Amino acid sequence: MSAPAILANKSGRTRRWHGLQTGDEVAHFVTFLFAASVLFVTAFLVWELWIQSAESRAKFGFHFLATSDWDPVLGQFGALPFIYGTVLTSVLALIISIPLAVGAAIFLAELAPPSLSSACTFLVELLAAIPSVIYGLLALFTVVPLMRNYAEPFLKKTLGFLPFFQGPAIGVGYLAASVVLAVMTFPFIIAISRESLMEVPRDQREAAMALGATRWESTFQVVVPYARLGILGSIFLGLARALGETMAVTMVIGNDPAMHASFFAPGYTIAAVIANEFAEAGTSLHTSALIEMGLVLFSVTIVVNALARLLVIATSRKGTAQSQ
Amino acid sequence: MKISSSLVLVTMAALGLTGNAAAQALNGAGATFPMAIYTKWFNEYHKLHPKVEINYQSIGSGGGITQLTAGTVDFGASDAPMNDTELAKMKVHPLHFPTVLGADVVTYNLPSVKTPLKLDQAAVAAIFLLKITKWNDPALAKLNPGVKLPGDDIVVVHRSDGSGTTYVFTEYLTKISPEWAKGPGTSKQPKWPGGLGQAGNEGVAGMVKQTPGAVGYVELGYVLQNHMQSAILKNAAGEWIEATTATVTAAAAAAAKTMPADFRVSITDAKGKGAYPDASFTWLLIPSKIPDAAKKTVIVDFLKWMLHDGQKYCADLGFAPLPKSVVDQEMKQIPQIQ
Secondary structure, three states: OOOHHHHHHHHHHHHHHHHOOOOHHHHHHHHHHHHHHHHHHHHHHHHHHHHHHHHHHHHHOOHHHHHOOOOOOOOOEOOOHHHHHHHHHHHHHHHHHHHHHHHHHHHHHHHHHHHHHHHHHEEEEEEHHHHHHHHHHHHHHHHHHHHHHHHHHHHHHOOOOOOOHOOOOOOOOHHHHHHHHHHHHHHHHHHHHHHHHHEEEEEHHHHHOOOOOOOOHHHHHHHHHOOOHHHHHHHHHHHHHOOOOOOHHHHHHHOOOOOOOOOOOOOOOOOOOOOHHHOOOOHHHHHHHHHHHHHHHHHHHHHHHHHHHHHHHHHHHHHHHOOO | OOOHHHHHHHHHHHHHHHHHOOOOOEEEEEEOOOHHHHHHHHHHHHHHHOOEEEEEEEOOOOOOOHHHOOOOEEEEEEEEOOOEEEEEEOOOOEEEEEEEEEEEEEEOOOOOOOOEEOOOOHHHHHOOOOOEEOOHHHHHHHHOOOOOOOOOOOOOEEEEOOHHHHHHHHHHHHHHHHHHHOOOOOOOOOOOOOOOOHHHHHHHHHHHHHHEEEEEEEEHHHHHHHOEEEEEEEEOOOEEOOOOOOHHHHHHHHHOOOOOOOOOOOOOOOOOOOOEEEEEEEEEEEEEEOOHHHHHHHHHHHHHHHHHHHHOOHHHOOOEEEOOOHHHHHHHHHHOOO
16 A cells, blocks of 8 residues: 555656646646745744743743733733623624624615615725724714713613613723624625625525515525525624724723623723733733733634634534435 | 954944934934924924934833833933833943923813812822712812812723823822822833723823713823813822922922932922922933944934923923923933943
């Protein structure tokens, strides 16, 4: 078994080297290098974060992830409030944005007249290109007062029996940050969901109609399930954006390294604390702890993406089973 | 031997040429707080000496010290004097030159209160320790008789980024409150008991301005330019002092009497008459040995100009000028640059 395998391998390699003279193979090789650079950059990133965070990892170990004390003066660093803030704001943002954005995508792909659809799509793409600091400013001067004066008092009055909607309404906090993040994830979810809905073959719709389905039924029972993978993908892209967003969040979240059950309370995210404290980190331990925060954010993103993959795999299996 | 000496000659010639023909460039980095006045100075000085160009990057005091230690800049700038550990890391001992004065002002947002609030040491500490949480707290009412204080929650706003402004403010709190000294302490980024963090003076000022019941601390220049409500603080002598460039300069004059030779001095909670209690110097950090003669000449000349003519630009930009006594002391330090 082994000898022919090696031979084949060898001949394959020689062929490739000879073949490099043809244009196709050169292109193959060059693009392979480009693809490999992605791997290289990722590996290098993890390596650097790992090395630079050595001091913090040695001192705190896994306690870093489980403690909530963040005190640069005493040299105590715990990541929990930041992980909590990052995950909470991102999840809240998706809860707000998924129904709105997917609904908008369905309207644009299925129901809107083509001229309106293309105009809206253009605007949505424009939304994706706005720098996040602009969103932050907008949030600080419009969303925060709206939260303080209307949304939070209203939620307190109606849902105030839940611990999530208690405490003083300052305007700044998890909820304001989540709303901004929701708006920032809109363009991703809308644009990609709309594309996937548009790609649903025409005969799927026609078949549904032919069976007597109304437009509503054909959209929700045929078209949306058919496009669900694309829609899921768009949501995860939005989630990735929300997890890593820095400027807009730090401007409205209140930057308080504590964990609060109330969505009105100020909090902190991983990206925000790195941006705020890195420039003036006084001790090497502080710097090291902030770099470890980067590592933590990277891990959170990987875990979330892995979960997303699993969900996609599970959904596509279920889909195949149903269609058979 | 021959080759190396000719190399040296060539290098010297090249250096000499660039020194004479092109502009003399100086690079500095450090504190953000004096950025406005430094930019003004470097521009004005460039107008007087068109061949001299001074570039300044406001990357923060800590960054300035790091860059100076690494030798990548000609001078540093800091809002806090370098501590002994930082000094020990320096290859060339740096000299501290106070340039201007700044002050932290307690600003608040109470639209219904027209007269400036009076806050004594205990009240300021209690507010930032979150011990007083309502504006109509008896402790505050007692200090401000005749002022109708609203029952709003006090929303504390502080800096989220590390900053010299925070260092000065927490140093003041540490001096006036044993409880603060035991708790958060003095730091560019302490662990706050709570409240909202915003980045930059503009962030804190903006948040205070738009949140009813908010209180925070910002640089004097910010308060003067934006006409914000500011508290009158009680100083160590027991006087009620409003934050103005004059009361801040008075704090420096009070400290000048006991000025240490290296100018590493804190003037928060200054003991003098009429002294604003929450003021601070900001420093230029100049290496005591500058091998490049041309650079040395420029730096010395700039320092002399800055200590005299330069001071007149302070007031317009919301900085307090140095008192004459401090200027005289600094002039005596200049010959130490070799």
